[in-house]
Amino acid sequence: MSDHRSLPVPDGLEGERLDAALSRLFGLSRTxxxxxxxAGDVLVDGRxxxxxxxxxxGGAWLDVTLPPPPAPVVAVPEPVPGMTVLYEDDDILVVDKPIGVAAHPTVGWTGPTVLGGLLGAGHRVATSGAAERQGIVHRLDAxxxxxxxVAKSETAYSRLKRAFKERTVSKRYHALVQGHPDPLRGTIDAPIDRHPSGDGRFAVVAGGKPSVTHYDTVEAFRAASLLEIGLETGRTHQIRVHMSAVRHPCVGDLQYGADPTLAARLGMTRQWLHAVRLGFDHPATGEPVTFESPYPADLARALELVRDES
Incomplete structure (x- = not known):
């Protein structure tokens, strides 16, 4: 059932664009x-x-018909082929996430999820947080x-959430990017927000959220470079956006400007980007722990081809 609201524009929003004012008043996205x-669901002074x-x-009268809230999305418990558990104890689960798997369910995603896979395999996860995100303290792109x-205990959930927020977690990625970054080691400090096109991409945008990426060249090839990347912040698509912004997109990342010819030659159907290492203080013991993941087959094969061509 839709929700009808009538209210005056607060004086503090005097002179704002209508879409921005609605966004502020009702917590909606600008889009x-x-x-x-x-759709004609907004009247200003009856017009x-x-x-x-x-x-x-300020003081203008708004009549707004808000759509009903979306039904909550819940994880469907079903095993995810190819997803392995690297470590498990009473507080945490560490998984090696395969390609094509989202961290948790979202509106519009019908594929498998880490959360659904763990529940489907009989694992217990923390119930803190929103129902569709229980136990999930950070995400990787699908x-x-x-x-x-992933947190199993409620204590682990709150402590890991805090650790990610306070940036005390060490996240290391390997990315195969086009060309050769100059300098070979550096920092990209550029704010990120949704791309103005509204097509689901993100971009470096003035006034976006502060975003910091550190990179170091591990190996240089004729057409590409293998980088080790550390993140200070964890914005959606951060590495992909930042590398694209400095004109060295991840190989195979057609959404962010990668060369389709090179991608096809290397058999890449997604971005060459892998979360290779994760380190944090164990939420129960406080001891530092580190977990690593080897390259999956598609990335290892593409890397060998680039090496052979060089």
Whole structure:
């Protein structure tokens, strides 16, 4: 059932764009606010606004019909082929996430998830957090492979969430990128937010969330470089966005400007990016622990081909 709201524009929003004002008032994304305006679900002083970019006046009367909240997404417990558990105790599970598996269910994702796979294999996970994200303290993109930790106990959940937030977790990735970064070792410090196109990509955007990526060249080839990457922040698609922004996209990452010819030659159908190592203080004992994941077959094969060509 839809939800109808009538209220005046607060004086503090005087002069704001209508879509921005709706976003602030109702916690909507700018895109969703614009959709409501286009659909005729927003009236300003009883009239249909001419555009989402109309400026609002303090005290103007808004009538807004909000859509019903989406049904909660829940993990379907079913084993995920190829997902292995690297380590398990009473507090944590460490998995080696394969290609094509999301961390947890989201609206629009119908594929397998780490959470569903663990539940399907009979593992217990923490129930803290939103139902669709229980136990999940950090994420990897669906097509980024590698090591990922999941909380089993409620204590582990809260301590690991804090550790990721306070950036005391060591996250190391290997990426095969096009060309040769100059300098060979460096830091990319550039804010990231959703791409203005609204097509699901992210981009370096003025006023975005602060994002810091450190990289170091491990091996240079004729057409590409193997980098070890450390993250200070954990933005969605951060490594992919930052490497693309400095014109060295991950090999195979067509969404972020990689060369399709090179990708096809190396048999890459996704970005060459792997979470190779994860280190943190164990949430129960406080002892430092480190877990590693070897390259999966598609990445190892592409790397060999690049080596052979060089």
């Amino acid at each position: 969703r606010a614009a959709e409501l305006i286009t 249909v606004p001419s555009s989402k970019s109309d400026r609002v006046s 097509n980024t492979t590698g090591v990922m930790v």
